[in-house]
Amino acid sequence: MSAVPDATHATRFGSGRAVRRVEDPSLVQGQGQFADDVSLPGQTWLAFLRSDRAHARIVSVDTAAAAAMPGVVKVFTGADLVAAGIKPVVLPPGFKRPDGKVASAPPKQPLAHGVVRFVGEPVVAVVAESRAAARASAAAVWVEYEELPVVASLAAALVPGAPEVWPEAPGNVLAEARYGDAHATEAAFAAAAHRVSVEIDNQRLAPSPMEPRSVLAYVENDRLTVRLSSQMPTGVRGGLAASLPGRTADNVRVLVGDVGGGFGMKTGIYAEDIVVGWAALATGRPVKWQAERLEEFTSAVHGRDAVSHAELALDAAGRVLALRVRTWANVGACPAAVALAIPLVIGPWVITSIYHVPLLSLHLTTVLTHQMAIGAYRGAGRPESVYIIERLMDAAAREMGLDPAELRRRNMVRPEQMPYTNPLAQVYDSGQFERILDRGLALADWSGFAARRAEALRRGRLRGRGIATFLEWTGGNALEEQVRVDVTADGFIELSSATMAMGQGIATSYVQLAHDVFGVPLERIRVMQGDTDRANGFGSAGSRSLFTGGGAVHVASVRTVEEAKKLAGEALEASAADIEYRAGRFSVVGTDLVIDLFELAKRQLEARIVVSGTAKAGGPSWPNGCHVCEVEIDPQTGAVEVVAYASVNDIGRVISPAIVRGQVEGGAVQGIGQALSERVSYDTGSGQLLSASFMDYALPRVDGFRDFKTEFDESVPCLTNVLGAKGVGELGTIGATPAVVNAVIDALAAEGLGRDAERVQMPLTAEAVWRALRREFPSVLPVRAA
Amino acid sequence: MPTLSFQLNGRPVSAEAPNATLLVDLLRQQLGLTGTHIGCDTAQCGCCTVVVDGQAVKSCNQLALQVAGREVTTVEGLAREGRLHPVQDAFVECHGLQCGYCTPGMVMSAVALLQHNPRPSEAEIVDALEGNLCRCTGYVNIVSAVQKAARTMAGEA
Numbered sequence: 044m045s046a047v048p049d050a051t052h053a054t055r056f057g058s059g060r061a062v063r064r065v066e067d068p069s070l071v072q073g074q075g076q077f078a079d080d081v082s083l084p085g086q087t088w089l090a091f092l093r094s095d096r097a098h099a100r101i102v103s104v105d106t107a108a109a110a111a112m113p114g115v116v117k118v119f120t121g122a123d124l125v126a127a128g129i130k131p132v133v134l135p136p137g138f139k140r141p142d143g144k145v146a147s148a149p150p151k152q153p154l155a156h157g158v159v160r161f162v163g164e165p166v167v168a169v170v171a172e173s174r175a176a177a178r179a180s181a182a183a184v185w186v187e188y189e190e191l192p193v194v195a196s197l198a199a200a201l202v203p204g205a206p207e208v209w210p211e212a213p214g215n216v217l218a219e220a221r222y223g224d225a226h227a228t229e230a231a232f233a234a235a236a237h238r239v240s241v242e243i244d245n246q247r248l249a250p251s252p253m254e255p256r257s258v259l260a261y262v263e264n265d266r267l268t269v270r271l272s273s274q275m276p277t278g279v280r281g282g283l284a285a286s287l288p289g290r291t292a293d294n295v296r297v298l299v300g301d302v303g304g305g306f307g308m309k310t311g312i313y314a315e316d317i318v319v320g321w322a323a324l325a326t327g328r329p330v331k332w333q334a335e336r337l338e339e340f341t342s343a344v345h346g347r348d349a350v351s352h353a354e355l356a357l358d359a360a361g362r363v364l365a366l367r368v369r370t371w372a373n374v375g376a377c378p379a380a381v382a383l384a385i386p387l388v389i390g391p392w393v394i395t396s397i398y399h400v401p402l403l404s405l406h407l408t409t410v411l412t413h414q415m416a417i418g419a420y421r422g423a424g425r426p427e428s429v430y431i432i433e434r435l436m437d438a439a440a441r442e443m444g445l446d447p448a449e450l451r452r453r454n455m456v457r458p459e460q461m462p463y464t465n466p467l468a469q470v471y472d473s474g475q476f477e478r479i480l481d482r483g484l485a486l487a488d489w490s491g492f493a494a495r496r497a498e499a500l501r502r503g504r505l506r507g508r509g510i511a512t513f514l515e516w517t518g519g520n521a522l523e524e525q526v527r528v529d530v531t532a533d534g535f536i537e538l539s540s541a542t543m544a545m546g547q548g549i550a551t552s553y554v555q556l557a558h559d560v561f562g563v564p565l566e567r568i569r570v571m572q573g574d575t576d577r578a579n580g581f582g583s584a585g586s587r588s589l590f591t592g593g594g595a596v597h598v599a600s601v602r603t604v605e606e607a608k609k610l611a612g613e614a615l616e617a618s619a620a621d622i623e624y625r626a627g628r629f630s631v632v633g634t635d636l637v638i639d640l641f642e643l644a645k646r647q648l649e650a651r652i653v654v655s656g657t658a659k660a661g662g663p664s665w666p667n668g669c670h671v672c673e674v675e676i677d678p679q680t681g682a683v684e685v686v687a688y689a690s691v692n693d694i695g696r697v698i699s700p701a702i703v704r705g706q707v708e709g710g711a712v713q714g715i716g717q718a719l720s721e722r723v724s725y726d727t728g729s730g731q732l733l734s735a736s737f738m739d740y741a742l743p744r745v746d747g748f749r750d751f752k753t754e755f756d757e758s759v760p761c762l763t764n765v766l767g768a769k770g771v772g773e774l775g776t777i778g779a780t781p782a783v784v785n786a787v788i789d790a791l792a793a794e795g796l797g798r799d800a801e802r803v804q805m806p807l808t809a810e811a812v813w814r815a816l817r818r819e820f821p822s823v824l825p826v827r828a829a
Numbered sequence: 830m831p832t833l834s835f836q837l838n839g840r841p842v843s844a845e846a847p848n849a850t851l852l853v854d855l856l857r858q859q860l861g862l863t864g865t866h867i868g869c870d871t872a873q874c875g876c877c878t879v880v881v882d883g884q885a886v887k888s889c890n891q892l893a894l895q896v897a898g899r900e901v902t903t904v905e906g907l908a909r910e911g912r913l914h915p916v917q918d919a920f921v922e923c924h925g926l927q928c929g930y931c932t933p934g935m936v937m938s939a940v941a942l943l944q945h946n947p948r949p950s951e952a953e954i955v956d957a958l959e960g961n962l963c964r965c966t967g968y969v970n971i972v973s974a975v976q977k978a979a980r981t982m983a984g985e986a
Binding site: 255301303306546745746 | 849857858862863865866867870871873874903904905907908913917920921922924926927928929930931932933936955959961962965966967968969970971972
């Protein structure tokens with residue numbers, strides 16, 4: 044069944060058409076309601092004093108001078124919060140240590156108590172009448188620390204006898220997972236015609252949405268309301284209720300306005316949210332905290348950070364026999380469950396990607412260090428895995444002297460194998476990977492590359508070509524979503540959802556889907572989000588919102604029309620079976636009796652028609668694509684420039700064409716950022732954060748590549764959801780990083796480095812590439828691979 | 830407390846501001862114009878860009894008192910009688926924004942550029958937006974939007 048209207052019903056504004064986004068008029072006029080844009084009368088300001096040590100015992104905290112400063116309302120320490128009964132955020136069970144015991148990490152105290160474990164950990168909070176007073180007071184707090192030994196890198200954490208971040212994680216190993224058949228894989232490698240291996244540092248990144256976190260908390264009638272920027276309002280409500288004494292989901296309300304970018308970073312409860320909520324409860328005043336960018340770099344979750352030794356065994360014909368991967372993931376000091384799920388669960392699900400891999404052996408370890416915790420960042424596990432297999436594919440092609448596209452083609456899962464169960468028991472419902480490959484090669488003029496390389500060489504530039512063919516898992520395994528429709532007497536159709544707009548244009552897509560059913564002008568349809576008093580659910584993450592929430596919009600809209608037909612029948616004194624609905628009006632077939640949808644709402648007891656609908660997808664969706672990148676290197680400086688980028692993407696049915704193009708291209712620029720410029724860097728001795736501003740952390744700027752060729756192939760709809768849509772939010776980021784790096788390696792290999800070129804590591808800055816041209820490569824494995 | 834008077838979005842305003850008050854804080858907190866956003870503390874992101882006497886300025890990097898007697902335009906001052914400024918309209922039309930947080934700063938940088946250079950080349954647009962960060966769009970449609978706005982303002986479209 045398909046919810047997308049056929050051509051006879053399609054309008055200029057419904058699904059499949061590019062429309063002006065409903066989000067935009069307010070945003071371009073500065074009328075958005077971002078978290079920091081709301082202030083309240085009598086509002087106070089909160090500022091944190093954060094740890095300037097990576098690991099230290101808190102000997103004493105002297106707040107007397109700080110509390111005596113003008114304008115100070117209250118000073119909170121970790122001891123104060125513990126005494127007040129505020130609970131830490133603890134790692135839930137579910138992961139295992141190598142010895143089989145349940146994994147345990149340091150509990151995350153909202154304010155550090157006893158020990159600090161990373162630079163930037165909140166230690167003291169000051170509430171004052173102004174932000175300046177709060178900051179000045181926080182700076183006047185005197186904390187005496189006793190320095191403790193620091194492990195601020197994977198290598199340091201895994202040295203035998205290294206200082207331990209947490210006594211219940213011996214050797215700093217937090218948890219481990221193994222998949223596949225190690226013995227059979229070993230045998231396949233021994234007998235293989237070709238074996239290749241690569242060492243990969245998937246470096247730590249800062250998600251960096253442009254809107255810093257901001258939290259405003261206040262108490263009304265003993266209800267705590269917390270207004271903040273989040274992708275998951277319901278999850279934040281649960282986190283506050285779990286930590287704050289006397290709080291339950293019933294007496295906590297979470298409000299979210301416009302979200303200035305999320306990318307996974309705004310998915311969980313933060314220590315700061317709890318502290319601000321408690322400060323409002325304890326002082327009885329509205330309390331606001333706005334993060335400085337420095338605080339975002341030190342204490343908003345980071346992404347990626349895993350080192351892998353990956354090997355592929357192939358037969359003489361280039362067919363993959365086995366895959367073996369050993370990964371160590373640095374999850375920081377106080378990780379939430381997602382930090383473990385990303386490398387140990389989600390990543391493995393896609394490590395064989397679109398290829399048929401008969402045997403595999405994965406050995407994955409998460410490691411504690413004195414750094415900020417890892418969390419979700421655009422792709423969360425899929426970029427790491429896809430990067431590994433795509434690097435291996437190129438390495439194998441180079442080893443065998445094969446065209447990398449041809450090697451990929453020989454190993455792709457074929458359409459007749461659908462539904463296909465991969466070695467991690469994940470079921471792909473649909474996909475025509477070779478078709479997408481062929482379209483991608485054509486769009487990129489793959490076969491014309493030699494001439495472009497020769498032309499570049501005449502200009503003194505080294506040109507390389509890289510490809511990534513891949514899929515990803517979307518949906519967050521939260522596949523059910525409910526939407527409530529309110530038809531109001533004043534002429535609006537309101538769609539209430541627990542998913543969150545954060546730039547991905549979900550409100551516009553919902554409006555288009557509702558328009559398909561109701562046929563009323565777009566401006567009559569409103570999307571209501573970000574209020575836990577109105578709608579609750581998983582929220583927006585994992586590229587799930589459209590294919591789950593959009594499905595629910597469709598189901599709820601259809602149900603609303605059906606229910607309203609009954610009401611119209613009563614109003615028009617006719618049988619519901621004789622009522623026809625079209626574009627906001629009900630009529631009795633064969634008569635001139637009509638009633639307007641909104642007039643009908645006005646006549647109801649509560650002056651509105653309210654209907655809810657739930658949609659449940661039958662499985663994750665598996666968007667996939669072929670991304671081809673060409674780069675040019677200046678051999679004098681090592682500077683890399685992306686000069687061409689073509690992609691063909693299978694995201695199933697397209698609801699909003701302009702929006703999905705923006706998702707793929709904007710996402711690709713984030714992926715290019717990882718490939719070429721971004722890295723969170725800690726001093727490995729002291730644990731101090733070195734990349735703590737936008738001057739040190741190199742986000743892509745406007746002078747980067749923009750000339751994308753992007754196409755969508757709609758011929759393979761998803762078979763497990765009502766819309767036929769597949770998630771799109773993370774696709775570009777996942778494809779771009781390996782496509783760009785493969786292109787750089789291709790250029791270096793052609794310059795005489797051969798397979799040595801594969802020893803480069805991201806980010807491929809001018810310096811890294813300049814050194815590679817001089818055969819200087821970083822060493823990345825934390826321990827010698829077995 | 831020092832006071833200052835200046836033109837804000839075409840209207841005269843007076844405000845009291847301690848010496849250390851940043852222009853962005855005056856706009857957002859005292860005057861309630863929250864369209865000018867704060868994205869960093871180091872004058873890197875450009876979310877707080879406003880136009881002062883025709884020049885794009887990062888309002889986190891100026892003291893409020895520095896605009897005394899000058900003419901300040903924020904993103905709230907662009908639309909006329911409910912009609913979007915051509916730059917705003919082009920951002921909507923070209924899908925030049927996603928989350929919208931960097932957008933006011935981008936729009937103000939573009940407005941200042943087009944005031945001085947109505948027919949900028951692509952390279953000149955890139956140069957003018959170099960101080961504005963966007964994490965969502967990859968800048969693709971932002972540059973397109975500025976090009977479209979230039980054509981509209983020149984009466985070509």
